[in-house]
Amino acid sequence: MTVAKPQTVFDTDDKARVVHERVGLWDLYIQETAPESSWSWPGVSTWRRVQELWKNFAYIRALFTILASEPWEFGVNVLLMLLGNVGFPTFSLWLSTQLLEVMTAAIDNRLPEQKWFIFLLVCKPVMNVLESIVRNIHSYQDEAVVKRLQRYFTRRMITARSRLDVPTFSDATVAGQLQAADGEGSTQPHEALRTTIYYAVSGILSLTGSLIVLTIVVWNNAVVFKLVLAGFIPPIISTLDTLTWWNASSSAIWAATCKDKRYIKWRGLNATVLGEKHKQEIVAGNLDPYINHESDRLVEELGNNAVTDFNRAEYREWAWKRDRFSFRNLYRGFLDDLPKLILAFLVVNAPSEMPLLLASYTVIEQATNTVISELWSMAGLGKNLANSLNDLKALFEIVTVGNKVVDGHVPYPENAQDTASNGIEIEFRGVSFKYPGTEVYALRDVSFTIQRGQLAVIVGFNGSGKSTILKLITRIFDPSEGQIFIDGRDIKTLKLFDLRETIACLFQDYSILPLSIGLNIGLGWPACAEDGDAVKRAAKLAEIDFQERLGEGFDSYLEHPVQDHYANLPEGTTTIFGQKVDFKGVRHRMSASRNTSLSGGQTQKIAVARALMRTTCGNDHVGLMLFDEPSAHMDPVVLLIRHEALFQTLRELRGNKTMIFSSHRYGNLTRHAGVIFYMKDGRILERGTHGELMAAGGGYAEMWKLQAAAFVS
Numbered sequence: 185m186t187v188a189k190p191q192t193v194f195d196t197d198d199k200a201r202v203v204h205e206r207v208g209l210w211d212l213y214i215q216e217t218a219p220e221s222s223w224s225w226p227g228v229s230t231w232r233r234v235q236e237l238w239k240n241f242a243y244i245r246a247l248f249t250i251l252a253s254e255p256w257e258f259g260v261n262v263l264l265m266l267l268g269n270v271g272f273p274t275f276s277l278w279l280s281t282q283l284l285e286v287m288t289a290a291i292d293n294r295l296p297e298q299k300w301f302i303f304l305l306v307c308k309p310v311m312n313v314l315e316s317i318v319r320n321i322h323s324y325q326d327e328a329v330v331k332r333l334q335r336y337f338t339r340r341m342i343t344a345r346s347r348l349d350v351p352t353f354s355d356a357t358v359a360g361q362l363q364a365a366d367g368e369g370s371t372q373p374h375e376a377l378r379t380t381i382y383y384a385v386s387g388i389l390s391l392t393g394s395l396i397v398l399t400i401v402v403w404n405n406a407v408v409f410k411l412v413l414a415g416f417i418p419p420i421i422s423t424l425d426t427l428t429w430w431n432a433s434s435s436a437i438w439a440a441t442c443k444d445k446r447y448i449k450w451r452g453l454n455a456t457v458l459g460e461k462h463k464q465e466i467v468a469g470n471l472d473p474y475i476n477h478e479s480d481r482l483v484e485e486l487g488n489n490a491v492t493d494f495n496r497a498e499y500r501e502w503a504w505k506r507d508r509f510s511f512r513n514l515y516r517g518f519l520d521d522l523p524k525l526i527l528a529f530l531v532v533n534a535p536s537e538m539p540l541l542l543a544s545y546t547v548i549e550q551a552t553n554t555v556i557s558e559l560w561s562m563a564g565l566g567k568n569l570a571n572s573l574n575d576l577k578a579l580f581e582i583v584t585v586g587n588k589v590v591d592g593h594v595p596y597p598e599n600a601q602d603t604a605s606n607g608i609e610i611e612f613r614g615v616s617f618k619y620p621g622t623e624v625y626a627l628r629d630v631s632f633t634i635q636r637g638q639l640a641v642i643v644g645f646n647g648s649g650k651s652t653i654l655k656l657i658t659r660i661f662d663p664s665e666g667q668i669f670i671d672g673r674d675i676k677t678l679k680l681f682d683l684r685e686t687i688a689c690l691f692q693d694y695s696i697l698p699l700s701i702g703l704n705i706g707l708g709w710p711a712c713a714e715d716g717d718a719v720k721r722a723a724k725l726a727e728i729d730f731q732e733r734l735g736e737g738f739d740s741y742l743e744h745p746v747q748d749h750y751a752n753l754p755e756g757t758t759t760i761f762g763q764k765v766d767f768k769g770v771r772h773r774m775s776a777s778r779n780t781s782l783s784g785g786q787t788q789k790i791a792v793a794r795a796l797m798r799t800t801c802g803n804d805h806v807g808l809m810l811f812d813e814p815s816a817h818m819d820p821v822v823l824l825i826r827h828e829a830l831f832q833t834l835r836e837l838r839g840n841k842t843m844i845f846s847s848h849r850y851g852n853l854t855r856h857a858g859v860i861f862y863m864k865d866g867r868i869l870e871r872g873t874h875g876e877l878m879a880a881g882g883g884y885a886e887m888w889k890l891q892a893a894a895f896v897s
């Protein structure tokens with residue numbers, strides 16, 4: 185018996201449910217979540233969608249609760265919108281009907297009332313002017329509402345992003361959800377939804393208004409009635425037709441992949457030249473000719489496919505185009521001309537009515553145009569509403585996405601003072617680990633115990649798994665197999681925040697945050713982040729001596745999150761806002777870099793200072809110090825000196841706390857170690873003290889001798 189796959193699984197190999205299409209270089213897989221017949225009665229699919237929207241109504245309500253938290257601003261906003269979009273246009277249409285009546289009277293040789301006629305002649309243009317004034321005020325006032333929403337949701341996205349752990353953040357599904365919550369390009373989902381709802385409300389009202397006005401016009405005139413009907417048939421047919429398929433694309437699950445090596449390479453070249461990040465490599469490595477030559481070749485080969493990144497926006501565009509070119513659209517052109525044909529028919533059949541018919545036609549055209557555009561935009565709105573509501577849902581739900589590293593519930597430690605004074609015990613029991621998305625074990629069946637207060641040093645080749653051990657202790661990731669115990673308790677049961685508060689850690693792949701240098705250090709212990717003296721102390725311990733040379737000392741930024749912009753500066757300008765601008769001639773919309781440059785070693789000192797900040801300010805909490813040797817960017821001799829100095833500082837600071845040092849060096853550090861683990865290919869091959877391992881004469885002893893010999897020579 186075969187077991188049916190759950191509906192929630194999206195399996196690109198499931199040919200029964202998933203359609204595969206080739207779009208340029210991309211493989212697109214689509215699965216309709218609610219498969220619909222190719223044709224359904226007008227409105228049926230719309231009704232289904234309305235039901236679905238109703239289920240998600242909570243998100244719309246949440247959005248409007250936020251809007252209504254400033255009742256005055258919101259009230260005025262809605263009022264102006266209704267006046268501009270509904271009030272004035274409907275009134276203007278009514279004035280047109282009154283003009284029509286005046287004309288009908290004139291045709292019948294009845295004299296129109298003079299004052300009324302003059303009033304109509306003046307009022308019509310005045311209304312148009314007023315309408316545009318109100319619309320302008322609305323667009324100005326609307327900006328404040330837009331910004332308020334934006335403020336709220338930007339803040340929410342910070343929460344959403346900051347709370348996600350590493351494996352969850354890099355998960356493709358969560359990345360997609362974040363992308364949806366961010367919105368494509370310029371329009372964020374909350375804004376898209378708000379405007380869609382505004383359009384829908386004003387659409388319904390102005391449609392009702394136009395219909396009422398038209399009913400008044402046709403009430404007493406059968407010929408005009410036929411004309412009105414003729415004017416309405418095309419938009420109604422088109423709209424009903426649209427309503428039968430508009431939701432097809434929005435209800436699909438889809439995925440697109442591109443395996444074309446040329447395209448991937450071309451995108452890689454694009455990313456390489458984007459921003460400053462790789463500029464040094466490009467310049468120093470003379471990569472410019474290669475990049476340009478390869479780009480030319482690839483663009484030539486790829487043609488327009490070179491610019492098709494099949495993201496969510498592209499998918500929407502593609503789905504829209506697919507629908508647009510359906511055969512149903514073909515007869516719409518014919519429908520557009522139908523009213524004129526019927527007018528001709530009516531005139532030929534009743535020539536005496538011709539003046540009235542012609543006059544009515546103008547008014548009816550004005551009314552039907554409103555109705556057509558409202559119906560059309562409402563048909564489209566359904567689709568927009570569905571799309572932006574889905575995105576808004578993603579935006580609201582992103583803060584509830586479950587992290588892959590699940591929080592524990594047991595407070596830790598029981599006795600903070602004891603932990604800070606005597607350290608933490610760590611035990612790995614049969615731990616194996618594969619990084620998400622990889623099939624190779626970074627750690628295999630690793631077991632060890634590090635006693636409280638012990639200094640453990642992990643040595644081994646590149647890629648042997650040293651850093652991975654530290655990442656598992658901090659629960660950046662959880663083991664794929666096996667268990668880790670902290671002071672005898674399963675690490676997964678401990679509260680994550682508590683656990684991490686007891687650990688001072690310097691990762692090898694640290695990063696400098698786009699914040700001031702001082703804050704980068706201070707955030708080692710967030711409670712003291714703004715404490716200038718504490719920051720200076722940590723900086724001094726990390727031998728930072730370059731702050732005076734930076735423009736703004738510890739307030740300088742390595743990667744300034746806000747760049748200055750300028751345009752049309754006169755030729756010869758060399759600095760602006762205190763920053764150098766390097767250009768000749770007039771440039772537009774440029775950005776002056778406010779970044780500060782530091783050497784690799786200097787940058788590392790900031791990361792070291794951050795870790796030391798945690799050890800100094802958080803001394804009463806920290807029981808474990810993890811140091812992943814920051815070796816990159818330094819020449820070996822400087823590294824050795826720095827390494828010894830850092831080690832000395834750490835030994836002084838640590839007191840009796842447990843310390844784990846991951847290193848490539850075999851020297852003073854390993855000589856002092858309580859236990860050394862010698863690793864290769866994700867396994868611990870040897871363990872013991874320096875004396876024991878030297879006596880054993882294995883891999884460790886060999887490497888130690890090699891390094892000693894290299895250093896002496």
Ligand SMILES: Nc1ncnc2c1ncn2[C@@H]1O[C@H](COP(=O)(O)OP(=O)(O)OP(=O)(O)O)[C@@H](O)[C@H]1O
Binds near residue numbers: 626650
């Ligand atoms: N984020 C990651 N995703 C996938 N694989 C990873 C990731 N980080 C490390 N690896 C792989 O896991 C293995 C162990 O890496 P790890 O960084 O623990 O080694 P290491 O001993 O610290 O190396 P080094 O001495 O170069 O710092 C390596 O094969 C590495 O390629």
